[in-house]
Amino acid sequence: MSQDSANLDQLRRKIDCIDESIHDLLMQRSDLVAHIAAAKSDSRVSLRPGREASILRRLLARHSGAFPKMALVRIWREIMGALVALQGPFSVAVHAVGRSTSSVELARNHFGTVAPLHAYRSAGQVVRAVADGHASVGVVPLTPGTEIADEAEPWWASLTVGSGEPPRVVARLPFAVVLPAKGSPEPPQALVIACRDHDETGDDRTVLVLETGPEVSRDRLRAVLSAGGLEPAQLLAIYRHGAVWLHMVEILGHVTAADPRLVALVAPKDPISHVSVIGGYATPLAAEAIS
Numbered sequence: 001m002s003q004d005s006a007n008l009d010q011l012r013r014k015i016d017c018i019d020e021s022i023h024d025l026l027m028q029r030s031d032l033v034a035h036i037a038a039a040k041s042d043s044r045v046s047l048r049p050g051r052e053a054s055i056l057r058r059l060l061a062r063h064s065g066a067f068p069k070m071a072l073v074r075i076w077r078e079i080m081g082a083l084v085a086l087q088g089p090f091s092v093a094v095h096a097v098g099r100s101t102s103s104v105e106l107a108r109n110h111f112g113t114v115a116p117l118h119a120y121r122s123a124g125q126v127v128r129a130v131a132d133g134h135a136s137v138g139v140v141p142l143t144p145g146t147e148i149a150d151e152a153e154p155w156w157a158s159l160t161v162g163s164g165e166p167p168r169v170v171a172r173l174p175f176a177v178v179l180p181a182k183g184s185p186e187p188p189q190a191l192v193i194a195c196r197d198h199d200e201t202g203d204d205r206t207v208l209v210l211e212t213g214p215e216v217s218r219d220r221l222r223a224v225l226s227a228g229g230l231e232p233a234q235l236l237a238i239y240r241h242g243a244v245w246l247h248m249v250e251i252l253g254h255v256t257a258a259d260p261r262l263v264a265l266v267a268p269k270d271p272i273s274h275v276s277v278i279g280g281y282a283t284p285l286a287a288e289a290i291s
């Protein structure tokens, strides 16, 4: 045996040892999940998107060396997806638009290979599947800035009503944003809904639905929110329905419905006649965080 192949053998034996350590730790991590599941048996959904976001942020912050951060994220997404599915029945309803499989791909990348995905023809069907308990979570495509006029009510408007534990927005996909190559189309995005509140992680966004009269411009809405001490991040969608306009808006921070700033938004002199918090999420990782 040459010196080179003896060295190679030795290096491979070290890799085998490391693989076994990683494997042992994975099995130990999975064993803990049974205890975790028992500790949250009162909730309908085992998924904790905020906890998952905090884990990824912590690992990325301590990461060093040549192993690509995107691959690290991918491995942990697969681990957490598998472990949420171990805690009880877990399935994902996806609005698959026409022939486009982009939401299916986003859902698969986020929830991993274990969770069953079911395709639905409309976002409304996805909301109903989650509300009725036929699916644990739903994935609906998001094209920020969309304007809809006088068609059937959009799925997000239906999240403003409902009693008990109605579906709410709990995550935005992709969690790890990759910048598109120059000249290529905007990469697909989606929102995740589930029958639970979004957790606070220290770096969050809240999704509001604001009802106004007609002809309220984006700039006006931004100005009203800013004057009220809220930081608008992005206008996600507008639904123009005769004299009533609904705006789905993302604001910075974890804001609850009881927040006095939200209550004060509805004032006679202002254009907003109603405010609903329909969920929120941990701010997705910026492209720089994973490059």
Ligand SMILES: O=C(O)C(=O)C[C@]1(C(=O)O)C=C[C@@H](O)C=C1
Pocket: 036, 046, 047, 048, 049, 051, 052, 055, 079, 080, 083, 084, 087
């Ligand atoms: O911490 C939990 O609640 C877990 O269920 C564990 C775990 C994980 O694998 O770390 C799995 C799924 C949840 O969505 C979040 C985290």
